[in-house]
Amino acid sequence: MSDLKSLYEGLQRAFYSKPSSDLKTCVALLAQLKVSELDSACQEADRRVMPLSAASKAVSDRPHAGDILEIGALTSIRTRDVPSFDRYFSQLQTFYTDYGSNLPPSKREYPIRGLNLIRLLTQNRIADFHTTLESLPADIIADNPFIRHPVNLERWLMEGSYSKVWNAREEAPAEEYKFFIDSLMGTIRNEIATCEEAAYESLxxxxxxxxxxxxxxxxxxxxxxxxxxxxxxxxxxxxxxxKGEEQMEIPKQKLIAASLLYARELEQIV
Structure with a gap:
């Protein structure tokens, strides 16, 4: 436990260092902390090795575990490691849902939940986005800026209001959100570029x-x-x-002849 405390304190110093986080040190310390092992109490509860009440106590006896996972999730975004963020968020789900009543509320919970929602948008997982959103209280969806931001992004994407998505970058409630918005804009640019290629010869x-x-x-x-x-x-x-060479010539005469044939047959039927 003393080694864990020492590593945790070092992680905090690296993450909160000024003017910016020491990300390289954060990644190294997170690897040493072996965050997955810190969640063993949650895993035991899932396997029904111990009652939920006992598992909750085991989690509450590790007050720094959730903080380590949250720092790991934010460090993953800052280092552009989306798969790592996915793993950290999966572990945090247990802290936020199963043991939320046994742990003090975290000020990072909804910023990280919002990041997960935008991640789902960038991966075009719209069904998962709505399923995740439905698990949140209605007042949080309506009033929390970290959740309202991805909700607005999804609506603007469905409307095709890409300029609003672009402007939303400057209105992001946290710096980490801009990474996913940039990813969204990359997808949008490719869609617009495909339309331009089909519609124009030059611009x-x-x-x-x-x-x-x-x-x-x-x-x-x-x-x-x-x-x-x-x-x-x-x-x-x-x-x-x-792409002019690839265009297929329309057989005008054949189309006209076919149309006249259909018209004559219709007259005979009438």
Whole structure:
């Protein structure tokens, strides 16, 4: 226990260090703490090895376990490790739901729950998003800014209001939310780019920057190169891959003949 306390104190110092967290040290200390083992009491309760009341006491005797898991979840987002965040959140679920009444409330609970909701959106897991949302109290959904933010994002995505999704980045209730919003915007950009390729042969660079929600022309040029677009700086145009050769010629005469045949047969029936 003394080693655990020492590691935990070191983790706190690294996570709360100024001006920014020492993420490398956090990751190393989290590995040493072996967070999964700290949740053994919860696992035992799930296996019915001990009664729920006894498991709750075992969890409450480890007051730092939930805090370690929360630091791990936030560190995962800051290091862009989404699978790791998923694992930490799965363990935190037990603390938030099964043993919530036996532990002091955590100020990080709803920020982390909100991050999980946005993660589900970025993975296009809409059914899971709504199932998770339904497990929360109605007043929390309506009033808590950390939950209301992903709820608004989901509504704007369904409406196709991509500009509102883009603007939501600056309104994020926590810095970690911006990582997932950037991921969402990457998906949205690819969808818009596919539509542009089908609808236009070329676009002015200025318009393409605006339509794809870039803040500068250099970002657009990098994106265009990834999609195989041609950039004409002199003319100020982005030219999409020509697909005219792939277009199939419409057999006009055959269509007209077929339509007349159908019309004659209909007259005979009448």
């Amino acid at each position: 002015p660079l200025r318009d393409a920057v605006t339509l794809l929600f870039f803040t500068n022309q250099s970002d657009l040029i990098s994106f265009a190169q990834q999609r195989g677009w041609q950039i004409d700086i002199t003319a100020g145009l982005v030219k999409f891959s020509q």
